[in-house]
Amino acid sequence: MGATLMLTFLGVLAIGVPVAFALGIAAMVIFAVINPSLLALVPQRIFTGMDLFALVAVPFFILAGELMGGSGILDRIMAFSRMVAGGIRGSVAQVTILVSMIFGWINGSGVAGASAVGSMMIPTATRQYGNAGFACAVTACASTVGPIIPPSVPMIIYALVAQNVSVGALFAAGVVPGLLIGLGMMAIVYLIARRRNYPADGGHYTLGQRFVISRQFLVALLLPLIMVGGIVSGAFTPVESGAIAVLYAMLVGFFVTRTLDLKGLYAALRKTGVISSVVFLMMGVANVAAWIMTTEQVPQAAAEAIRAFTDNPLVFLLLVNLILLVVGCLFDTVAAMVMFGPILIPMAEAFGIDPLHFGVIVCINLIIGMVTPPVGICLFVVSGIAKTPIERVVRESLPFLFWLLAVLAIVTYLPQSYLWLPRLMGYA
Numbered sequence: 177m178g179a180t181l182m183l184t185f186l187g188v189l190a191i192g193v194p195v196a197f198a199l200g201i202a203a204m205v206i207f208a209v210i211n212p213s214l215l216a217l218v219p220q221r222i223f224t225g226m227d228l229f230a231l232v233a234v235p236f237f238i239l240a241g242e243l244m245g246g247s248g249i250l251d252r253i254m255a256f257s258r259m260v261a262g263g264i265r266g267s268v269a270q271v272t273i274l275v276s277m278i279f280g281w282i283n284g285s286g287v288a289g290a291s292a293v294g295s296m297m298i299p300t301a302t303r304q305y306g307n308a309g310f311a312c313a314v315t316a317c318a319s320t321v322g323p324i325i326p327p328s329v330p331m332i333i334y335a336l337v338a339q340n341v342s343v344g345a346l347f348a349a350g351v352v353p354g355l356l357i358g359l360g361m362m363a364i365v366y367l368i369a370r371r372r373n374y375p376a377d378g379g380h381y382t383l384g385q386r387f388v389i390s391r392q393f394l395v396a397l398l399l400p401l402i403m404v405g406g407i408v409s410g411a412f413t414p415v416e417s418g419a420i421a422v423l424y425a426m427l428v429g430f431f432v433t434r435t436l437d438l439k440g441l442y443a444a445l446r447k448t449g450v451i452s453s454v455v456f457l458m459m460g461v462a463n464v465a466a467w468i469m470t471t472e473q474v475p476q477a478a479a480e481a482i483r484a485f486t487d488n489p490l491v492f493l494l495l496v497n498l499i500l501l502v503v504g505c506l507f508d509t510v511a512a513m514v515m516f517g518p519i520l521i522p523m524a525e526a527f528g529i530d531p532l533h534f535g536v537i538v539c540i541n542l543i544i545g546m547v548t549p550p551v552g553i554c555l556f557v558v559s560g561i562a563k564t565p566i567e568r569v570v571r572e573s574l575p576f577l578f579w580l581l582a583v584l585a586i587v588t589y590l591p592q593s594y595l596w597l598p599r600l601m602g603y604a
Contacts (some may be wrong), residue, residue: 181206181468195511196457210554220466222474226456230343230482231416232330235452236418240399240425241283241292242444246436247429249396250292253278256393256464261362261380266369267376268304269311270362273318274299277358280322282399284329284423286509286546290319290554294561302562305374309370309568312558316547316569317576318361319554323543324353326404329455330509332414334535338516341531344408349536352594353587368575395432399424405417408601455510462467462514469518477522490525491586496520497541504545508553512542532598533591540587544580547573 183201189195200218207214244250253275261270272293279289294315301311323330325349335343369375381389402424403417412420429436482492500520503512517538524534546554549570559566586593 178378180482181465185465192362194462195508196454198481199458199465199511199515202463203461203468206541208277210305211407213407216357217467220327221464221467225460225466228336229461230332230336231362231456231459232412233414233418234329234455235359235448236415236422237284237329237332238288238451239444239448240403240418240421241279241285241288241511243422243425243429243436243441244279244282244292246440246444247425248433248435249282249428250275250279250296250424252389252392252396254296255389256325256396259386259389263376264362264366265376266365266374268297269314269365269369269374272301272311273358273361273365273564274313274320276315276318276394277321277325277354278400280319280325280354281327281404282396283322284327286319286323286543286554287557289322290557291525291561293319294558295575298558299564304377305372307572308562308564309572310368311566312562312569313321313572313576314361314365316552316554317573317580318358320543320580321354321358321361324350324357324540326350327400327407327414327417328539330513330539333455333459333510333513333516333533334539336515338521338531338535339534342603343414344601345532345598346535346539347404348408348598348603349532350539351595351597353536353540353583357580358584361576361584364579365571430521449474458508458511459514462511465515478519479526482523483526490589492523492526492527493529493537496524496537497584500538501544501548504542505548505550507545509542509546512545513538520584530591530595533595533601536594537588540580540584544577544584547577 177441181202184205185198188198188201193201204215204218207218254271257271257274261274263268264270275297276289276293279293283289294312298308298311298315301314302308305311328347328350331346332343333352335341335346386404399421403421406420407414407417426436426441477572481497486492500512500516503516520538521531521534525531546552549566550554553571555566555569559569
């Protein structure tokens with residue numbers, strides 16, 4: 177039945193039906209084949225999949241990110257990044273990466289980073305370098321840092337799917353890989369800038385200017401410190417962290433920078449509602465599919481098939497990487513997480529792989545999918561901003577994609593290089 181579910185899903189998806197509806201239709205077809213009376217279970221399983229208190233953190237994090245642009249926080253991040261990275265060769269691209277890292281530290285969403293940072297930096301980089309493809313590639317690939325550096329929406333979804341992994345532990349485990357990706361991309365930009373003779377034009381700052389910019393940036397810096405620090409330390413839950421982030425962004429926007437108004441608040445709430453509804457619907461429908469696969473013992477059958485091929489955990493992880501890289505090219509991150517997580521997570525446990533280690537592997541694999549065609553949503557976002565062919569963006573993205581794959585290999589086969597941090601913080 178698992179194969180029938182997947183084939184039906186892919187068939188419905190091929191005719192242009194959205195992912196959540198395609199999965200729901202496929203699940204209902206399976207129920208109708210097994211026993212039509214089971215169709216009454218569909219609404220119940222959908223509600224059960226959405227009836228998770230921890231999911232409330234998702235709209236809070238999305239809303240906090242949406243409010244950042246209207247509250248002036250993103251402008252302060254931009255000014256600070258220009259001061260820090262403006263003197264490095266290829267400075268506009270360097271600033272783009274640094275802004276994406278800091279923005280991701282607050283927002284936790286790759287698409288939001290590509291859209292918000294891209295709209296501000298891509299026109300500048302295009303004018304500076306005369307190469308819209310390169311400007312788009314840097315922005316799109318740098319946006320992948322957002323969902324890895326905590327707080328991370330995909331990691332929250334993974335924790336909900338796995339049910340045996342702490343969100344705080346995942347956040348702590350994402351710090352080192354996120355920094356590796358961001359700093360490695362900055363090094364790649366430096367090498368490309370030297371070869372193409374891209375200048376550094378950050379300008380000079382007096383001590384007074386540096387003090388003012390740093391003081392204004394402190395307002396933005398407090399937000400991730402409160403959010404991530406509170407979760408990792410156990411002071412409050414991810415839901416409480418998201419609520420505090422929203423409140424902080426509103427207070428800053430209305431009373432500190434005074435750039436946020438009721439119209440901007442309404443726009444942020446509306447966009448948050450649309451994005452969150454997609455996530456919730458996907459979680460609900462995927463729970464129906466997960467129930468079918470669990471009942472039909474699909475994870476056990478898949479694990480036995482792989483064990484017949486190999487009993488080596490390292491080979492298993494290689495197979496998982498290959499599978500998820502392909503899946504990430506075809507499916508949205510959240511959709512892939514809730515569809516394939518219930519199958520792969522029990523298999524990883526059967527091979528004795530640390531669920532925290534496996535969680536970071538899954539997240540990075542699917543996040544790479546945001547910048548790989550044919551879905552590659554971040555590629556389409558930035559190419560739309562610059563109005564440039566996506567083929568040019570993909571071509572310029574190749575050095576950064578190779579680095580993302582290198583970091584994935586490090587995360588997969590050298591887990592001690594980053595798991596020391598969650599263990600240092602007391603996570604088993």
